[in-house]
Amino acid sequence: MSTVAPAGDATPLAGSSLHRFANPGRFLRLSEVVLPWLVVPAVVLTVTGLGWGLFFAPADWQQGDAVRIMYVHVPSAWLASSGYFGLALCSLLSLVWRHPLADLAAVEIGPVGAGFTALCLATGSLWGKPMWGAWWVWDARLTSVLVLLFLYLGHIVLVRAFDDPVRGYRAGAILALVGVINLPIIKFSVDWWNTLHQPASITLLGAPSMAPLMLWPLLVSALGFSFAFAAIVVARLRAAVMERRIRGLLMARAVSR
Amino acid sequence: MTHLPFIAASYALAVLVLGGFGAGAWLRVGAARRRLAAIDPRRGRVAR
Numbered sequence: 001m002s003t004v005a006p007a008g009d010a011t012p013l014a015g016s017s018l019h020r021f022a023n024p025g026r027f028l029r030l031s032e033v034v035l036p037w038l039v040v041p042a043v044v045l046t047v048t049g050l051g052w053g054l055f056f057a058p059a060d061w062q063q064g065d066a067v068r069i070m071y072v073h074v075p076s077a078w079l080a081s082s083g084y085f086g087l088a089l090c091s092l093l094s095l096v097w098r099h100p101l102a103d104l105a106a107v108e109i110g111p112v113g114a115g116f117t118a119l120c121l122a123t124g125s126l127w128g129k130p131m132w133g134a135w136w137v138w139d140a141r142l143t144s145v146l147v148l149l150f151l152y153l154g155h156i157v158l159v160r161a162f163d164d165p166v167r168g169y170r171a172g173a174i175l176a177l178v179g180v181i182n183l184p185i186i187k188f189s190v191d192w193w194n195t196l197h198q199p200a201s202i203t204l205l206g207a208p209s210m211a212p213l214m215l216w217p218l219l220v221s222a223l224g225f226s227f228a229f230a231a232i233v234v235a236r237l238r239a240a241v242m243e244r245r246i247r248g249l250l251m252a253r254a255v256s257r
Numbered sequence: 258m259t260h261l262p263f264i265a266a267s268y269a270l271a272v273l274v275l276g277g278f279g280a281g282a283w284l285r286v287g288a289a290r291r292r293l294a295a296i297d298p299r300r301g302r303v304a305r
Contacts, residue, residue, distance in 0.1 A: 046275065054268060064259035072271040112278055119274045123267040130260045228275050235282035242289035249296050 024241045027101060031238050038234060042227035049075075049221025057217045066130050071217055073123040075225035076116045080148060081183055083113035083229060087155065088180045091173035101237070103169040104244070106176065107159050108236040112229060114152035121145060132196055140189035141197035144182060151179040 053071030060067035087109045093102035124142065125135045136142065159165075159172035190199045201210045202218075210218070258264065 050268065050271065054264070059259070065264060066260040068264050069267040072267045076271070076274075115274050115278055119270055122270055126263045126267045126270075130263055225275075228279070232278045232282050235279075235286050239282065239285040239289045242286070242293050246289065246293050246296060 024101075024245060027241060028238060031234050035231060035234055035238070038227050038231035042224055042231045045220055045224030046228055047224070049217050049219075049224045052217035053221060058211070058213050060214075063131060066127060067214070069123055069127040070214075071221045073120060073127055074218060075222040076120040076123065077145070078222055079225050079229045080113060080117035080120045080145065081186055082226075083109055083116060084148060084151065084176075084179065085183060086233075087113060087152075088176045091176040094169055094173045095177070101241070103166075103173075104240045105233070105237055106155075106169070106172060108240055109233055110152055110156045110159070110172075112232050112236070114149060114156060116225075116229065117145065117149040117152055121149060137196050139195045139197050140193040141186065141195050144186045144189050147182055148179075148186060151175070151182060155179075 050071055053068055057068065057071070059065045087106055090102040090106040090109065093099040094106060121142075124145075128137070129135050155172050155175055158175055159168040162168040162171065189195060190197055202215070
């Protein structure tokens with residue numbers, strides 16, 4: 001399919017390829033095909049990764065079995081940050097190209113991202129208590145992730161705070177884009193400040209400072225969580241598109257009476 | 258296994274969050290599909 005805008009179409013070129021997916025019917029058909037390819041790997045990889053981490057991965061020589069919390073905590077932390085990046089990307093698409101699905105996607109990503117962030121904070125607390133002796137410390141990493149949770153919650157509230165949904169989408173998009181500044185703070189907080197939280201064990205460029213017997217279940221679990229996040233967002237977006245269509249039909253009926 | 262209550266609580270929370278969001282999304286899609294089919298059967302078929 002061509003990505004070139006048809007003659008006479010005033011839509012910018014970059015936006016036109018994105019707007020191909022703005023058609024609700026097309027999105028529903030596409031997502032119906034894609035969703036099983038997200039759900040099946042999500043279930044298989046998450047169950048495998050968590051089962052592997054819980055029963056077969058070795059205990060840590062210092063932390064003992066408490067290190068098994070890592071197979072939940074680290075993937076949820078990655079998804080909390082990358083989910084927010086997705087939210088900010090949708091906000092950018094919404095503000096720049098007025099992409100109608102981007103607004104709905106941002107609304108649906110918010111609660112899921114908040115859930116994963118809360119899971120990250122809760123499991124971090126459950127890991128911190130036996131290792132640090134405290135449920136919570138005002139450490140730079142923990143505090144910046146708490147700020148991320150508040151950004152998600154703020155976005156959830158803001159997009160629903162206006163009678164005119166479009167105004168809510170715009171306000172939420174601005175908040176989401178401003179909040180992106182928190183992502184590098186989360187990432188580099190353990191390098192910029194002296195923190196109780198350990199530094200990154202896995203980096204993009206360097207070799208991981210983790211035994212392969214622990215690394216592989218972590219990667220499988222993270223992949224499973226990623227598929228699960230995507231599947232949940234796509235399913236929620238499907239529902240949101242259908243609900244919007246229902247509202248439109250009901251309003252059209254009410255007007256015609 | 259050392260620290261079992263902390264580990265069990267972490268995995269239970271993961272199941273709760275993932276399962277809760279998954280089941281919630283599944284139910285919401287089903288409800289929207291049924292409602293749409295009831296209002297407009299032609300569009301309901303498209304949504305399937």
